[in-house]
Amino acid sequence: MTTPLIEMKDMSISFGGVHAVDNVSVDLYPGEVVGLLGHNGAGKSTLIKILSGAYKADSGEIRVNGKKVSINSPRDARAHNIETIYQTLALADNLDAASNLFLGRELTTALGFVDDDAMEAETRKIMGRLNPNFAKFSSPVKALSGGQRQSVAIARAVYFNAQTLIMDEPTAALGPHETQMVAELIKELKAQGIGIFLISHDIHDVFSLCDRVAVMKNGKVVGTAKTDDVTDDEVLGMIILGKCPPGATPGPGALNDD
Amino acid sequence: MSDDALSGAKQPTARNFLSALQLDTRLLGMIGAFVVLCLVFNVVTDGRFLTPRNIFNLSIQSVSVAIMATGMVFVIVTRHIDLSVGSLLATVAAIMAVAQTDFLPNVVGLGLGHPLVWILAIVAGIIGGVIIGAFHGWLIGYLGIPAFIVTLGGLLVWRNVAWFITDGQTIGPLDETFTKIGGIGGTLGETWSWVFGIVATLAALGFQVVSRRRKQAHGFPIKPLWAEAVLSALVSGAILGFVWILNSYDIPKARLRRIYEAAGETLPDGFTTGYGVPYSVVLLIVVAIVMTVVSQRTRLGRYIFATGGNPDAAELSGINTRMLTVKIFALMGGLCALAGAVAAARLGFSTNDIGTLDELRVIAAAVIGGTALAGGVGTIYGAILGALIMQSLQSGMAMVGVDAPLQNIVVGTVLVMAVFVDILYRKRVGD
Numbered sequence: 001m002t003t004p005l006i007e008m009k010d011m012s013i014s015f016g017g018v019h020a021v022d023n024v025s026v027d028l029y030p031g032e033v034v035g036l037l038g039h040n041g042a043g044k045s046t047l048i049k050i051l052s053g054a055y056k057a058d059s060g061e062i063r064v065n066g067k068k069v070s071i072n073s074p075r076d077a078r079a080h081n082i083e084t085i086y087q088t089l090a091l092a093d094n095l096d097a098a099s100n101l102f103l104g105r106e107l108t109t110a111l112g113f114v115d116d117d118a119m120e121a122e123t124r125k126i127m128g129r130l131n132p133n134f135a136k137f138s139s140p141v142k143a144l145s146g147g148q149r150q151s152v153a154i155a156r157a158v159y160f161n162a163q164t165l166i167m168d169e170p171t172a173a174l175g176p177h178e179t180q181m182v183a184e185l186i187k188e189l190k191a192q193g194i195g196i197f198l199i200s201h202d203i204h205d206v207f208s209l210c211d212r213v214a215v216m217k218n219g220k221v222v223g224t225a226k227t228d229d230v231t232d233d234e235v236l237g238m239i240i241l242g243k244c245p246p247g248a249t250p251g252p253g254a255l256n257d258d
Numbered sequence: 259m260s261d262d263a264l265s266g267a268k269q270p271t272a273r274n275f276l277s278a279l280q281l282d283t284r285l286l287g288m289i290g291a292f293v294v295l296c297l298v299f300n301v302v303t304d305g306r307f308l309t310p311r312n313i314f315n316l317s318i319q320s321v322s323v324a325i326m327a328t329g330m331v332f333v334i335v336t337r338h339i340d341l342s343v344g345s346l347l348a349t350v351a352a353i354m355a356v357a358q359t360d361f362l363p364n365v366v367g368l369g370l371g372h373p374l375v376w377i378l379a380i381v382a383g384i385i386g387g388v389i390i391g392a393f394h395g396w397l398i399g400y401l402g403i404p405a406f407i408v409t410l411g412g413l414l415v416w417r418n419v420a421w422f423i424t425d426g427q428t429i430g431p432l433d434e435t436f437t438k439i440g441g442i443g444g445t446l447g448e449t450w451s452w453v454f455g456i457v458a459t460l461a462a463l464g465f466q467v468v469s470r471r472r473k474q475a476h477g478f479p480i481k482p483l484w485a486e487a488v489l490s491a492l493v494s495g496a497i498l499g500f501v502w503i504l505n506s507y508d509i510p511k512a513r514l515r516r517i518y519e520a521a522g523e524t525l526p527d528g529f530t531t532g533y534g535v536p537y538s539v540v541l542l543i544v545v546a547i548v549m550t551v552v553s554q555r556t557r558l559g560r561y562i563f564a565t566g567g568n569p570d571a572a573e574l575s576g577i578n579t580r581m582l583t584v585k586i587f588a589l590m591g592g593l594c595a596l597a598g599a600v601a602a603a604r605l606g607f608s609t610n611d612i613g614t615l616d617e618l619r620v621i622a623a624a625v626i627g628g629t630a631l632a633g634g635v636g637t638i639y640g641a642i643l644g645a646l647i648m649q650s651l652q653s654g655m656a657m658v659g660v661d662a663p664l665q666n667i668v669v670g671t672v673l674v675m676a677v678f679v680d681i682l683y684r685k686r687v688g689d
Contacts, residue, residue, distance in 0.1 A: 054574060091568065092567035092571050093634070094634035094635060106560060114556060114560055117472050
């Protein structure tokens with residue numbers, strides 16, 4: 001078996017006595033999409049923020065390509081080719097697409113000044129590939145539609161050669177056509193060997209896109225399963241009741257029937 | 259529509275004429291308001307408002323507030339505020355005054371009037387300003403105390419630190435070279451003003467050509483040539499016209515005679531010469547260019563605007579927003595020192611009440627210039643134009659003979675109206 005792209009082992013973090021994430025272990029292989037499911041407040045987003053460097057875990061270890069790493073800031077995560085697309089679309093509304101795409105990693109001229117023209121040229125190239133209809137290169141992203149904004153956020157991850165992509169509700173704010181576009185994109189990225197953590201509330205999305213699911217409840221993993229081995233209803237049962245079906249591997253958060 | 263305008267194929271109607279120039283319509287509106295204001299005052303004062311002499315005075319009176327307003331843009335863009343700039347100015351002015359009248363001549367032993375005194379005094383002031391500003395930034399960024407509170411405290415603290423430094427005395431007379439950056443005492447003279455104007459024009463034109471070439475090289479849409487030509491003509495006209503006006507303000511005969519006598523020569527008969535561009539205005543122009551470059555062409559500027567637009571996004575993009583806050587307030591402190599040097603030099607003394615209420619003038623200038631208190635939006639040239647509009651309004655009313663209380667009532671009303679008009683404008687353009 002190949003080494004996992006990402007291994008998070010026994011991760012824990014608490015905020016003021018609340019165990020937001022409690023001994024959680026998940027892993028991700030290249031070219032795989034793992035869905036993270038659970039109620040609001042189950043700890044999915046917190047777990048993901050540990051990986052992306054926004055929070056620092058109290059305990060646990062993260063391995064990237066089998067090597068133990070410490071991720072203390074978003075910069076560290078990026079250094080390990082982990083890119084995140086946040087639920088709230090971490091874009092600066094007042095800047096244009098190119099400035100957002102390169103935010104924190106601006107291209108500069110020989111003298112160290114920000115090279116807007118070069119960044120716009122690169123942005124035009126990558127958007128031509130991801131979303132050929134995209135034309136508003138000089139307006140602030142505030143003027144863009146939800147789908148266009150999402151494609152800027154995705155372009156940011158793709159441009160910098162992400163190996164691991166974290167998508168927090170990538171389609172929550174989108175219309176049906178735009179959702180379709182994002183789904184196509186996920187399939188394409190997967191084919192390129194990128195590993196994707198997908199957080200979603202949409203069971204249909206999860207079954208059509210994910211290879212495996214990990215379900216969380218109250219900060220603990222209920223269980224993990226291949227999407228082929230479980231049904232919609234069983235996964236719903238895991239989310240709502242914390243009941244682990246026979247097709248899944250139970251985790252520490254599974255309800256004990258005995 | 260914009261594509262048509264860009265290709266320049268259609269006859270230019272008024273609307274796509276403007277869009278082809280790609281000028282900021284907001285800027286045009288402000289310049290329009292400024293021009294109308296000047297013309298009205300000119301009519302009411304029987305032509306005394308738009309004389310070379312008054313324009314010269316307006317320029318040197320605006321410099322101090324305008325310099326600070328450029329820094330205030332960054333502060334407000336990142337959703338902070340700085341209420342302490344007037345007091346900070348008083349403290350650094352006191353530091354500079356004591357440095358040049360007491361510390362450097364007596365303690366260091368350079369002696370009064372030593373050629374190094376003025377520059378060392380300014381350096382001391384800038385260091386003081388940067389340290390105080392950085393301290394404010396640290397309290398705000400790292401300790402999480404709101405900027406409003408930190409600088410409200412600073413407003414009281416630094417005004418009275420200035421008092422302690424000077425024992426409440428007015429310090430002066432200041433070093434003779436130092437007072438030259440105040441305004442009328444130090445100007446480039448006619449010849450050097452023209453040189454300055456021509457160099458500035460060439461630099462502006464050169465910049466235009468380079469930027470057009472670069473856009474062309476990337477295959478981006480560019481303005482039609484005639485639009486570039488119109489822009490070049492406008493820019494050159496503005497720069498050279500300004501120099502011409504300042505050169506037309508003649509140095510009074512008696513003063514000229516004194517200058518010649520001091521040099522041991524006699525004034526030739528019928529000889530006149532103009533003041534030209536004041537050093538303080540040159541300083542403001544340099545500050546404006548540097549701050550514009552910082553805001554548009556450096557990472558620091560990009561991070562300032564990104565943080566103002568979405569602090570969380572900036573943080574998640576790996577930007578150290580705390581350190582950024584320290585840098586912004588340190589920069590503000592340094593600019594207060596420059597403004598303090600100009601203000602003290604203009605008076606020839608450092609007084610206890612120097613810079614009183616400047617914080618409000620500076621914030622008003624930035625806000626009239628289009629800096630949004632909600633963050634993320636603001637321009638350096640807007641803030642400078644805002645400072646000019648405020649100053650023109652004030653001295654125009656003084657020339658007309660409006661009563662002092664009424665002057666402040668008008669200025670206050672204009673500030674509120676300007677922001678309201680801006681809100682309406684932004685709604686209309688859907689910005």
